[in-house]
Amino acid sequence: MLSKRLGGIEESATIKMGHLAKQLEDEGKEVLNFSLGEPDFKTPSHICDAAKKALDLGYTHYTSSAGITELREAIATKLRKENKVEVNADDVIVTPGGKQAIYEVMMSLLDEGDEVLLLDPAWVSFEAVIKIAGGRPRWVKRLEERVNYRALESAVSKKTKMIVMNSPNNPVGYVLSENELQEIAELAREHNLFVLSDEIYEKIIYERNHVSIASLDGMQERTILINGFSKTYAMTGWRIGYAAAPAEILRGMLRIQQHSVTCASSISQYAALAGLVNSQDCVKEMVAEFKKRRDVIVSRLNGIGLPCLNPEGAFYVFANTARYGNGVEFTERLLKEAFIIVTPGSAFGDAGTDYVRFSYATSMQKIIEGMDRIEEMLS
Numbered sequence: 001m002l003s004k005r006l007g008g009i010e011e012s013a014t015i016k017m018g019h020l021a022k023q024l025e026d027e028g029k030e031v032l033n034f035s036l037g038e039p040d041f042k043t044p045s046h047i048c049d050a051a052k053k054a055l056d057l058g059y060t061h062y063t064s065s066a067g068i069t070e071l072r073e074a075i076a077t078k079l080r081k082e083n084k085v086e087v088n089a090d091d092v093i094v095t096p097g098g099k100q101a102i103y104e105v106m107m108s109l110l111d112e113g114d115e116v117l118l119l120d121p122a123w124v125s126f127e128a129v130i131k132i133a134g135g136r137p138r139w140v141k142r143l144e145e146r147v148n149y150r151a152l153e154s155a156v157s158k159k160t161k162m163i164v165m166n167s168p169n170n171p172v173g174y175v176l177s178e179n180e181l182q183e184i185a186e187l188a189r190e191h192n193l194f195v196l197s198d199e200i201y202e203k204i205i206y207e208r209n210h211v212s213i214a215s216l217d218g219m220q221e222r223t224i225l226i227n228g229f230s231k232t233y234a235m236t237g238w239r240i241g242y243a244a245a246p247a248e249i250l251r252g253m254l255r256i257q258q259h260s261v262t263c264a265s266s267i268s269q270y271a272a273l274a275g276l277v278n279s280q281d282c283v284k285e286m287v288a289e290f291k292k293r294r295d296v297i298v299s300r301l302n303g304i305g306l307p308c309l310n311p312e313g314a315f316y317v318f319a320n321t322a323r324y325g326n327g328v329e330f331t332e333r334l335l336k337e338a339f340i341i342v343t344p345g346s347a348f349g350d351a352g353t354d355y356v357r358f359s360y361a362t363s364m365q366k367i368i369e370g371m372d373r374i375e376e377m378l379s
């Protein structure tokens with residue numbers, strides 16, 4: 001009954017785990033959910049106030065499909081100042097979440113059989129969206145090394161159209177340095193590839209500075225920069241993301257947006273604007289809290305035989321379960337014996353087979369309780 005297009009496309013593993021947690025909670029179990037990719041903080045009050053004001057002012061209708069001018073201007077200013085990407089409001093489109101922007105990119109650029117390089121492991125939806133758009137993911141393993149130019153280059157074929165990158169990264173938490181980005185940029189220039197740069201965790205960063213690949217020489221003309229408000233401002237439910245891209249690509253994306261969702265929510269756009277133009281102290285406070293949690297969860301996981309790298313950004317830890325079985329087996333065991341929900345690493349690609357992903361976007365108290373339960377389970 002379903003279209004061929006959906007063949008081989010699974011339900012989102014992270015969303016599935018979320019549903020499972022809810023089901024167990026409804027049965028009265030004390031579930032600890034480490035699978036959610038959303039900050040547990042409330043959306044800052046000045047952002048909520050701006051939404052209330054937008055309602056009172058009657059900004060409750062369709063907006064321009066590309067988004068309200070004030071927000072696109074504020075985003076363009078941010079991109080110029082912070083990311084050194086030379087854009088103006090016309091180079092930006094506001095979307096209902098970063099996910100929709102990624103979907104529009106794939107639908108605009110990919111023809112049947114076009115190949116897209118994905119660094120394994122990668123966020124769950126990239127592969128699905130590439131396939132929905134008729135493209136073919138080409139996985140390149142990169143877990144233990146940072147960027148392997150040769151491995152990437154050997155995966156390039158005549159059909160390769162794009163490389164997808166995501167730094168700060170979900171699920172591993174690495175942040176690519178300028179040198180590493182230069183390698184990807186060189187590959188893209190050499191083989192005439194587009195780069196989809198998902199920078200949604202840009203502000204959730206502990207160790208390095210974020211550099212946008214679009215700011216490197218000759219890269220803006222081939223980069224589609226994706227970002228959004230879900231993670232930075234704890235606004236997952238408001239559904240606001242954006243893309244900055246070369247004019248022709250943006251026009252394609254806009255056509256899809258016009259014929260599918262029309263525009264992002266008007267009220268959410270005013271809320272997002274308030275987030276961007278006011279003090280960023282709320283972001284600093286959230287990141288400081290994430291950092292404390294990261295330090296605790298990383299040290300506890302390493303201590304109980306689930307080795308993991310120290311994430312430099314985002315709010316996930318990718319822990320190796322090899323001592324106790326593969327990631328899927330370990331996920332099931334955690335669920336049955338400790339009522340703990342994580343995401344098996346294989347959901348992010350083959351490189352994650354012996355891993356599970358913990359999200360630490362949950363309270364310190366739950367992190368400590370969760371680590372205690374796992375320690376007990378393994379002892």
Ligand SMILES: Cc1ncc(COP(=O)(O)O)c(C=O)c1O
Nearest residue numbers: 037097098099123170228230241
């Ligand atoms: C890497 C990555 N990109 C994009 C998104 C989409 O975020 P949103 O659609 O809420 O903006 C997520 C959300 O989990 C993500 O982890």
